[in-house]
Amino acid sequence: MEDILIPKERHDAVVLIGVDRGENVEFIKVYAVSEEKAKQTLEEFFSAKGLFPGDYRLVSRGSEEVGERKAITTKSEASLSASLARLGLRLLSNGVLYLEGVERIYQFTLVSEALYQRITFEKGEDVKEEPVPEFEPLDVFSLGVDVLVENLRGTELGEVLPPDTVLLREPPLKEVYELLEKERDFPIVVETKDAGKYSSLDFPAIVRLPPLTVEEFAAELSERLGFRVEPERFLDYPPERLNLRNVDALARLVRALMARKRLSPEEALSLAVRLNLGGP
Template sequence: MEDILIPKERRDAVVLIGVDRGENVEFIKVYAVSEEKAKQTLEEFFSARGLFPGDYRLVSRGSEEVGERKAITTKSEASLSASLARLGLRLLSNGVLYLEGVERIYQFTLVSESLYRRITTEKEGDVKEEPIPEFEPLDVLSLGVDVLVENLRGIEVAELLPPNAVLLKEPPLEEVYELLETERDFPVVVETKDAGRYSSLDFPAVVRLPPLTVEEFAAELSERLGFVVEPERFLDYPPERLNLKNVDALAGLVKALMAQKRFSPEEALSLAVRLNLGGP
């Protein structure tokens, strides 16, 4: 049953959780191929983590169409991750749920009683204020305006652009200046790791995406490898290495060492981390 806590590739159900700094589970979301499987997975998760169902409140349940999604991961649930981050919670999962051949999925969403009280109390305190529409920084990419993106997180910016947008990665300053001064019917999005290079230019919007934390980096790597990777391994990593692209690169290196050199997961991971940092 403890297998449910191990991040790995899954075909029937996945559990997404929001944890606070003390690693307390404050949020739970289960996606499954059926309602019965969702219930079973939730029960197994409660048992494996030693949690009590009575400490949580069901806030949402039901089925939804898969649509264009090919898998459910912490990366694909960017909006959920952002919402939890605003509550001081970190999104984790027990792997990747692949959706090939699946048309509808069922979900349960639960929050702890303490988080529920906190949310409802905050809402009651904000009754007199004008409602503020939810808007994530990356949502600006869909508005059709020129944007400068300092992407230290390593997300795929191209996947978030409207069809007619032009994406330039680390372009020369002069080229960007000329484009911004030219009349055109398309927005320009400049992706860089150093927004300061373009500080002399007047972009309507500047989006800064910070590096992953070591906890986020370890969680993403665990998800790709199918076994738990401790965040402590990356305490010495420079910020520029803590990004999603390096997660993919490191995961590929670990898998290659395991497949071609027959290293154990621990041996492959230890060597891959050293090689990834340029060590002996």
């Protein structure tokens, strides 16, 4: 059984782990040629390392296409390695899994309770409103787990998600529940402006992207228009309007007013702000 801890060339399963400075195993990912082999390998790894399954949460499981990959190594998992590094963890493995002749592989992903609490919200009356500062949303997505994103910033999530991820915007609760319950070969990301709608569901990770500050909003608009816009113009803006999508919308409106009404930048901006807020 100790063989599972020895790094070597493998053809049935490989174990990737994230360890902290004290060599504690905080993250486990098993790739195998079948679900049965993945389960067996995980059990053997727990036993050989003296770890307790109850100390870990299963956050992702399922099969996936091998595609063009020839092998799975710590080098081939560069995105995962970078994400774990930002959490203060090193990515290690028990060898190389060669994929010649293999079309699909099965994976289990587990995180320790301590790591789980770092990348998720505590549920209950006092819900935290900020994600872990040192763990960016992109890092969460690269872990291959299901994520609920309360996107008040208007970030285009499709541009930062791994290619095998399914993005759902404000989907019906029933649809999300059914997806979370069934076995899949892809993670899902649910984007919403109201995370409370999905509070009854258990997502491995929940991320909140707060609205832009008035300074950030003005800076983004300045960049798009090519001239400085003062933050003071947006002090009366409601938080739900301080997002990147509204920055783009407001910039289009300003340019249209300048081009079609031949207004100066200052005149166009002043009128656009009033129109953007629904004013006269």
